Amino acid sequence: MRRFIRHISVRFALLLALAAVVPLVAYGIVSILSLQRGTRQEVMQGNQNVATRAAEEIRRYVTSNATLLKALAANLQDTSLTIDQQDRILKNYAIQVREFREISLFDEKGAVIATSRIGQPRVEIPRNAPVLVDNVSMSGIRVDEDLLPTTLFAIHLTRLGEPAGWLVGQFSLEEMWRTVDRIRIGTHGYAMVIAGNGELVAHGDPDKKALVALARNMSAHPLLGELRASGGSRGAASEYADGDGEQQLGVAVAMTPLDWTMIVEQPTREAYANAAVLQRQLVITISVALLLMISVGYWFGRQFIDPILALQRGTHALAAGRLEERVDIRTGDEFEELGGAFNTMADKLIELQENVKRQERQAMFGRIAAGLVHDLSHPIQNIGNSTRLLLRDDIDPETRDMFRRTIERELQTLKHFMDDLRNIVKPKPIERFVMDVNLSVSEIVESMRIEGDRNGVTVESRFAEGTLLIEGDRFALGRVYRNLITNAIQATEPGGRVTVSTARVGDLVQIAVADTGSGIPADRLGAIFEDFVTTKRRGLGLGLAISKRIVEQLDGTITVESEVGRGTTFTLRFPARDDRSAQAAAS
Amino acid sequence: MTVHIFPNAKFHDGTPVTAALVADALNGALPRLMGPAFDDVKQITGIDATTVRIDLHRRSQFIVDALETAVQRPGKAGVGTGPYVAVPGTSPPLLKANAEYYRERPSIDQISVTSYPSVRAAWAELLRGNLDMLNEVNSDALDSLQGASNIAVFSYVRHYQYMVVFGPNAPALKSPEVRRALSAALDREAIVREALGGHAVPSTGPMQSDHWAIAGTQAAPVQQREAAKELAKRHLKFTCLVPPDSVYERVALAVRQQLAAVSVDMQIVEASQEQIAKAGQSGEFEALLGDVVSGPTMFRQYRHWFSGTQALPKPLGSPAIDAALERINHAVSDDEYRSGVRAFLRAMADEPPALFLAWPERARAVSRRFNVPAPEKSRDILSSIRLWRPAAPGGAN
Numbered sequence: 001m002r003r004f005i006r007h008i009s010v011r012f013a014l015l016l017a018l019a020a021v022v023p024l025v026a027y028g029i030v031s032i033l034s035l036q037r038g039t040r041q042e043v044m045q046g047n048q049n050v051a052t053r054a055a056e057e058i059r060r061y062v063t064s065n066a067t068l069l070k071a072l073a074a075n076l077q078d079t080s081l082t083i084d085q086q087d088r089i090l091k092n093y094a095i096q097v098r099e100f101r102e103i104s105l106f107d108e109k110g111a112v113i114a115t116s117r118i119g120q121p122r123v124e125i126p127r128n129a130p131v132l133v134d135n136v137s138m139s140g141i142r143v144d145e146d147l148l149p150t151t152l153f154a155i156h157l158t159r160l161g162e163p164a165g166w167l168v169g170q171f172s173l174e175e176m177w178r179t180v181d182r183i184r185i186g187t188h189g190y191a192m193v194i195a196g197n198g199e200l201v202a203h204g205d206p207d208k209k210a211l212v213a214l215a216r217n218m219s220a221h222p223l224l225g226e227l228r229a230s231g232g233s234r235g236a237a238s239e240y241a242d243g244d245g246e247q248q249l250g251v252a253v254a255m256t257p258l259d260w261t262m263i264v265e266q267p268t269r270e271a272y273a274n275a276a277v278l279q280r281q282l283v284i285t286i287s288v289a290l291l292l293m294i295s296v297g298y299w300f301g302r303q304f305i306d307p308i309l310a311l312q313r314g315t316h317a318l319a320a321g322r323l324e325e326r327v328d329i330r331t332g333d334e335f336e337e338l339g340g341a342f343n344t345m346a347d348k349l350i351e352l353q354e355n356v357k358r359q360e361r362q363a364m365f366g367r368i369a370a371g372l373v374h375d376l377s378h379p380i381q382n383i384g385n386s387t388r389l390l391l392r393d394d395i396d397p398e399t400r401d402m403f404r405r406t407i408e409r410e411l412q413t414l415k416h417f418m419d420d421l422r423n424i425v426k427p428k429p430i431e432r433f434v435m436d437v438n439l440s441v442s443e444i445v446e447s448m449r450i451e452g453d454r455n456g457v458t459v460e461s462r463f464a465e466g467t468l469l470i471e472g473d474r475f476a477l478g479r480v481y482r483n484l485i486t487n488a489i490q491a492t493e494p495g496g497r498v499t500v501s502t503a504r505v506g507d508l509v510q511i512a513v514a515d516t517g518s519g520i521p522a523d524r525l526g527a528i529f530e531d532f533v534t535t536k537r538r539g540l541g542l543g544l545a546i547s548k549r550i551v552e553q554l555d556g557t558i559t560v561e562s563e564v565g566r567g568t569t570f571t572l573r574f575p576a577r578d579d580r581s582a583q584a585a586a587s
Numbered sequence: 588m589t590v591h592i593f594p595n596a597k598f599h600d601g602t603p604v605t606a607a608l609v610a611d612a613l614n615g616a617l618p619r620l621m622g623p624a625f626d627d628v629k630q631i632t633g634i635d636a637t638t639v640r641i642d643l644h645r646r647s648q649f650i651v652d653a654l655e656t657a658v659q660r661p662g663k664a665g666v667g668t669g670p671y672v673a674v675p676g677t678s679p680p681l682l683k684a685n686a687e688y689y690r691e692r693p694s695i696d697q698i699s700v701t702s703y704p705s706v707r708a709a710w711a712e713l714l715r716g717n718l719d720m721l722n723e724v725n726s727d728a729l730d731s732l733q734g735a736s737n738i739a740v741f742s743y744v745r746h747y748q749y750m751v752v753f754g755p756n757a758p759a760l761k762s763p764e765v766r767r768a769l770s771a772a773l774d775r776e777a778i779v780r781e782a783l784g785g786h787a788v789p790s791t792g793p794m795q796s797d798h799w800a801i802a803g804t805q806a807a808p809v810q811q812r813e814a815a816k817e818l819a820k821r822h823l824k825f826t827c828l829v830p831p832d833s834v835y836e837r838v839a840l841a842v843r844q845q846l847a848a849v850s851v852d853m854q855i856v857e858a859s860q861e862q863i864a865k866a867g868q869s870g871e872f873e874a875l876l877g878d879v880v881s882g883p884t885m886f887r888q889y890r891h892w893f894s895g896t897q898a899l900p901k902p903l904g905s906p907a908i909d910a911a912l913e914r915i916n917h918a919v920s921d922d923e924y925r926s927g928v929r930a931f932l933r934a935m936a937d938e939p940p941a942l943f944l945a946w947p948e949r950a951r952a953v954s955r956r957f958n959v960p961a962p963e964k965s966r967d968i969l970s971s972i973r974l975w976r977p978a979a980p981g982g983a984n
Contacts (some may be wrong), residue, residue, distance in 0.1 A: 147711060213715045
């Protein structure tokens with residue numbers, strides 16, 4: 001994680017988030033929460049007002065009908081109407097006032113005097129009615145002959161201060177339904193009226209009228225409990241799931257003195273629809289702003305970070321040796337100046353590199369030229385001297401023969417030299433034969449003893465017993481031995497010793513050439529097998545490079561150990577060939 | 588006139604409906620249905636397996652209208668050809684789908700028919716979900732059912748109207764002048780408003796005003812003041828039988844109230860449908876309030892008001908009414924038909940056999956558990972009951 005944060009682009013993004021995005025998101029969340037809370041309070045208050053007005057409307061509706069019945073009672077009592085006249089008045093009243101399904105007049109004993117019905121009255125006197133509306137007794141909710149809820153209004157008549165019968169009206173709650181049906185909030189918000197005993201009296205939702213017909217008791221309605229808990233004076237409001245599982249926002253208002261409760265319900269999805277739209281718009285606006293801000297921030301960030309990344313890429317390219325890489329920064333600010341400086345630096349590096357290469361070429365050319373002079377001058381001089389002496393007449397045949405051998409030897413030396421050069425340009429193909437290392441090494445050692453003697457260096461040999469068979473090229477390996485022994489003789493001061501030994505080490509045949517010379521500094525050991533690298537003051541430095549190439553072509557290895565002032569040991573190792581066929585081939 | 592029978596039609600008992608059986612059925616049913624108008628029919632015979640020929644003495648308009656009669660297998664009462672078969676001896680009555688119905692077997696397997704003492708009681712049962720269909724939704728219930736998502740209400744023009752039919756033997760109502768005055772004394776719009784909650788069309792006579800033969804004809808102006816003077820002098824008093832239903836009751840009270848205003852004392856007596864039917868059959872009643880079929884054909888008018896028919900209740904006819912109906916029956920052109928209808932209306936206005944009150948809005952309510960094909964204009968949805976389909980998988984009974 002910390003590594004991830006180390007990236008400047010990540011840090012920049014975090015900075016952008018902290019500085020701009022987080023405050024905007026926080027603002028959005030706070031706004032949405034405020035909107036939700038405010039809307040809920042506003043809608044609830046609005047619905048409460050509707051419920052209050054609706055309750056008042058129903059109360060007035062019921063009260064006005066009670067008053068009408070009272071007026072009818074006034075017409076009937078203390079007047080000298082005949083029974084027929086009373087009957088006609090009741091019947092006319094029932095036509096005019098549809099809110100009463102029946103109005104009947106009883107004497108004090110409960111006998112029928114007159115009725116609005118054509119047949120026998122269906123109502124009876126509701127004695128001890130619990131509610132008094134405008135001095136008219138109102139019974140509790142009961143069901144009529146069709147099992148629909150109804151209520152009775154009753155007025156106790158008096159004549160000259162004495163009880164004189166009852167006027168009873170059956171109140172048509174279906175007529176009241178029309179009033180309740182008109183109370184609507186939105187499209188799906190309806191009102192309902194619940195009686196004091198919990199019985200549903202009216203429901204504005206056409207689909208819920210069945211509940212009224214079924215005389216559904218609503219005592220368990222959550223709002224009734226709340227209303228009771230609040231004492232009924234303030235009303236109640238709540239959100240709850242209705243019988244169908246739909247979330248409703250409901251408000252309840254007590255309808256005094258009817259002992260009824262008005263409840264107005266509205267599905268929350270509709271009640272908060274406007275708020276939901278606003279909320280959605282707010283979320284979209286904030287999201288768009290957020291996206292815009294991130295996009296702009298990203299764009300500006302890229303403008304800022306791109307030059308740094310370009311410089312980083314350029315630096316990596318230079319480090320990888322791609323000096324031709326340049327950065328293209330056109331920001332017109334300090335970054336562009338930095339880019340220009342980077343490119344100038346790269347130009348300078350190329351120039352310096354060219355200079356170094358040129359100097360290296362010059363140094364190498366000098367070294368090669370000096371090597372050529374060194375390696376060629378001595379044999380040529382010997383050939384020249386021997387030739388001049390051969391031309392003299394005063395030399396005996398033995399001496400002449402010595403000069404002739406010298407010339408031949410030096411010519412051989414020149415030939416070897418030329419072969420080395422040719423081998424560098426075009427390596428000679430290796431031919432593998434099974435050979436005895438002891439035999440081939442002893443031949444070379446013997447030939448080199450003279451060279452050692454001439455330099456005052458003793459050349460010794462220690463051979464392993466028996467034969468040491470390998471697959472090799474006798475002539476190519478002869479050159480390797482000769483190179484190593486020559487180098488050892490040259491590196492050893494007179495009186496020193498060069499020891500050539502062979503050994504069998506596991507599956508390998510080992511040949512070691514050790515001297516007691518000056519040794520090679522450790523910092524140069526790694527490069528001594530490269531072309532044109534030499535520790536000698538003169539010479540081309542091709543011998544070890546060619547030797548290494550030959551050894552490796554024969555699946556062998558060549559290693560060197562050296563200690564300055566103590567001497568150097570070169571070790572060759574080749575896979576041993578022990579099978580009989582090899583021995584037969586070697587013999 | 589020839590009548591063609593669907594070749595694969597069968598009676599409920601599986602017997603093929605043949606021209607001979609149909610001819611027998613018509614010969615049995617039409618004389619009673621048509622009364623004297625059947626005299627125009629010379630003979631009804633099956634001329635091949637699927638063709639019935641009706642030979643007439645003279646042109647008859649009513650024979651065509653009378654063919655609406657239900658064809659039942661002769662000698663087998665109740666064995667018809669419709670999509671449902673009445674199961675004998677079931678109470679409440681049960682109808683089962685007719686698997687042999689010549690079109691296709693109805694989707695609804697069986698229909699249980701339940702009667703209620705009042706439309707309100709039936710409506711309450713529909714609200715409770717105990718009914719799938721309410722055959723008649725009255726004006727009280729119409730408002731509460733409109734807008735319900737689980738009940739579909741289908742309104743249609745039902746050719747019935749509320750009327751107070753005068754008895755043929757009521758001395759107080761013998762005089763045509765009195766009957767004209769009674770008719771003129773009524774404010775039908777007030778009746779519609781007060782008793783029917785506005786869910787009706789005030790009547791202008793025995794026929795609906797949109798009948799093709801009277802379209803554009805203006806109703807005669809009502810002289811209420813003169814009528815009131817005429818009636819006030821007579822101190823008229825008569826009794827009207829009223830079925831036990833709140834709507835009938837309110838209509839009756841409204842009529843009574845209006846007549847009382849012109850010093851007519853219409854006594855209202857609650858009577859069961861059986862009592863009313865009995866009184867109507869005997870003709871021993873002064874007046875009765877009914878909801879009487881009055882269309883769409885003139886044959887209906889003929890059946891009610893022609894003095895020689897076996898109509899219920901027995902009509903208080905007149906020679907002028909009979910003559911007008913005869914003209915209509917034997918009209919040979921549209922103009923003659925219209926002329927006969929005008930004469931009929933004039934005769935009905937001169938000697939009214941009833942107080943025509945209002946054409947109530949009619950509706951049937953069906954639970955949305957069923958998919959009911961959209962009815963044609965002015966058609967009763969019951970005519971397409973064989974096409975009703977249960978809306979939910981699993982079917983419905």
